[in-house]
Amino acid sequence: MSETSLRWKGRLGSLKPAAAVVLLLAVVFLAVSIGSLSEATNNPTVPRVGAIGELVNGAIGANRYVTVSGTALYPAAYEETEDGRTVAEYYYLLDGASGNMILIKAATTVPSAQTEEPATITGMTRGAESELQKLVESDLSDIRSAGLDTRSTLYVADGQKPPDAAQNTVLVAGLSVLSLLCLATFFAPSTVFGAKPVDTAAASLAVGDPGVKASGRFQKLAGVHPSIEIGKGTRKFNNGVANVIPLEDRRLMVYIHHILTQRVYGIKVREQETHWGVFVDRGTVIDVEPGMVYGWHDRPAVRIRYGDETSKQRTLIVSFNHAGAQADVVSLLRQMGFAVGSGEMPLV
Numbered sequence: 001m002s003e004t005s006l007r008w009k010g011r012l013g014s015l016k017p018a019a020a021v022v023l024l025l026a027v028v029f030l031a032v033s034i035g036s037l038s039e040a041t042n043n044p045t046v047p048r049v050g051a052i053g054e055l056v057n058g059a060i061g062a063n064r065y066v067t068v069s070g071t072a073l074y075p076a077a078y079e080e081t082e083d084g085r086t087v088a089e090y091y092y093l094l095d096g097a098s099g100n101m102i103l104i105k106a107a108t109t110v111p112s113a114q115t116e117e118p119a120t121i122t123g124m125t126r127g128a129e130s131e132l133q134k135l136v137e138s139d140l141s142d143i144r145s146a147g148l149d150t151r152s153t154l155y156v157a158d159g160q161k162p163p164d165a166a167q168n169t170v171l172v173a174g175l176s177v178l179s180l181l182c183l184a185t186f187f188a189p190s191t192v193f194g195a196k197p198v199d200t201a202a203a204s205l206a207v208g209d210p211g212v213k214a215s216g217r218f219q220k221l222a223g224v225h226p227s228i229e230i231g232k233g234t235r236k237f238n239n240g241v242a243n244v245i246p247l248e249d250r251r252l253m254v255y256i257h258h259i260l261t262q263r264v265y266g267i268k269v270r271e272q273e274t275h276w277g278v279f280v281d282r283g284t285v286i287d288v289e290p291g292m293v294y295g296w297h298d299r300p301a302v303r304i305r306y307g308d309e310t311s312k313q314r315t316l317i318v319s320f321n322h323a324g325a326q327a328d329v330v331s332l333l334r335q336m337g338f339a340v341g342s343g344e345m346p347l348v
Contacts (some may be wrong), residue, residue, distance in 0.1 A: 003194065003294065010192035010295035015185045023182035030175040037172055039063050040165035049208040051111050053094040055102045055125065056151045062127040063092065068102065070095045072119040075108050078103075078135060090132070093121060098146045103128070103136065107159035112300045124160040128153050157269050190238050191215045191317055193303050195291040195341070198330055199323045206324030213299070214242035214254050216316035217308075218276035228253070228277070235276060244318065244329055252280040254318055278316050280304055282337060286313065289341045290330050300326035300341075302333075 043065040052068050054060045063133045071094040080088040089110045094101040104121055128136070136152035143150055215238045222231035228247075237256055244255045255277045262270040286305040293301040301319035308314050330340050 003292075006194045006294040007298065008168075009188055011022065012185050013188035013190050014295050015194060016190065019182040019185040021217030023179055026175050026179045026182065030172065030179060032245075033168055033171045033175060035259030036163040037165065038170040040163040043162040045162075051098075051100075052093060053098050053100045053261055055154060055156070056149055058102040058151070059123060062125050062154060064125045065123075066125060066156065067120060067122045068093060068156065069120040070101070070117070071116050072104070073101070073116055074111050075114040075116070078132070080132070092150065093119060093156070094148070101148055101150050103132075103141075103150065103155035105155050105157045109158075121156055121158050123156045123158045126155055126157050126160075128155050139243065140329055153155050192294045193301060193317050194294060195289045195303070198290045199300070199328050200327070202323035203327035204324070206327075208324035209321055212242045212244060212318060212325065212329070214278070214316065214318045215237045215239055215252075216278060217314055218254075218256060221275040221277050224255075224275050229323050229332055231275075237276070239319070240276075241346070242318065244332070245277075246332065246336065250282060252277045252333065252336065254316060280316075280333075280338070281308065284308075285338060287336050287341060288333055294318060295317060302326060302329055316317065 042063070043069040047065045047067045050060050050066045050068055052070055053218050055068065060066060067203050073092040073094055077089060077091040080090070082185075089106045090103050091106060091110055092102050105123075105126070107123075132155070133152045136150065140150070140152065196232070217234050218240075220231040220233045220235065223231040240256045240258070243255045243257075245255050247253050255275070258274045258276060260272040260274075261268055262272075285307045286307065288305075289303045290302055291303060293299045298317040299321070300323045301317055304316045304318070306314055306316070318329065320329070333340050
C-alpha cells in the first residue's frame with residue numbers, strides 16, 4: 001500500500017471524535033429535513049380551500065396547506081407569553097352557518113379593538129401543544145353551551161407555507177452524504193503504521209523533545225515507587241503521552257502516567273492519578289519494526305508485536321516527534337538484545 005493511501009487512511013481514522021459530534025448533529029438535522037421534505041411533497045403549491053367544519057371533524061389533519069373563511073372573533077383570543085413577553089396570539093375563526101370554529105395563530109398582532117369581522121386565512125394546519133389544548137378544553141363547555149364547536153388539537157398558522165421541496169431535497173441529500181462520510185471514519189483504524197527503515201540522515205540532524213506517544217493495551221500498575229507493582233485491569237490508549245524506560249533483565253517498559261481531572265464550572269474538584277505500563281520482554285516479543293505512523297502529521301515510530309499473558313497477540317506502537325528519538329529507541333532495543341527488522345513487513 002502506498003504512503004499516500006496510508007496517510008489518508010490515518011487522517012480518516014483520526015477524525016473519529018469530531019465525526020461522532022458531526023454525525024449526531026447531522027442525524028438530528030436530517031430527521032428535521034426529512035420531515036420538512038415529507039411536508040413539502042404532501043402539499044400542493046396552491047392551498048386547499050376547505051370549510052372550517054372539515055378542520056373540526058378531522059377531515060383535514062395537521063401539516064396541510066389550506067385556505068378557510070369565516071368571521072374572526074378577536075374578542076375570543078389567547079396569548080402565549082414567555083418571561084412576561086407575548087410571543088404568539090390566537091383567536092377563533094367562526095363559520096356562522098355551521099357553528100364550527102377553528103383556532104388561528106395570528107401572523108401579526110391581533111387588533112386591539114374588540115371586533116368581529118369577515119376574514120380569509122391561508123396557512124398551515126398545526127397540531128396544538130399540550131398547554132394550548134388544555135386552555136381550549138377548559139373553555140369547551142362554554143363554547144358548546146353556546147351552540148358552537150371547535151377542535152382543541154388543531155390550529156391554523158396564518159401566513160405559513162409548505163417548505164420548499166427542491167431546497168429540502170438538496171438538504172436531505174447533503175446531510176445523508178455527510179452522515180455516510182462520518183460513518184466511514186469508524187471503519188478506519190485509529191492508528192495506521194507502515195514499516196519503513198530508520199531515516200539515518202534525518203536522525204543525525206534531529207534534536208529536541210522526543211515527544212513519545214504510545215498506542216496499545218496497557219496494564220494498570222498498583223505502584224511505581226520504590227518498585228513497580230502490577231495492578232488489576234487493562235486499558236487501551238491511543239497516542240497517550242508516554243516514556244520509554246529500560247528495566248533490569250533486559251526488559252523495557254513503555255509507561256504512561258495518566259491524570260484525570262474533574263472540573264465543575266471550571267473549578268477543579270477531583271484529580272485521579274493512575275499508572276499504566278507495557279513490558280517488552282524478549283520471551284514474549286514476536287517482532288520489532290521501525291516505521292511511520294501516518295496521518296495529518298506523519299510521525300516516526302516503532303511497532304512491537306508481542307504475546308500477552310494469555311498468549312494473545314498484542315500490538316504496541318510508539319511514535320516520536322522526530323527521527324532522532326526513533327533511532328535512539330531502536331538503538332536501545334538492539335543493545336538489549338532485541339532483533340529489530342529493517343525490511344518491509346505487513347502493514348496494520
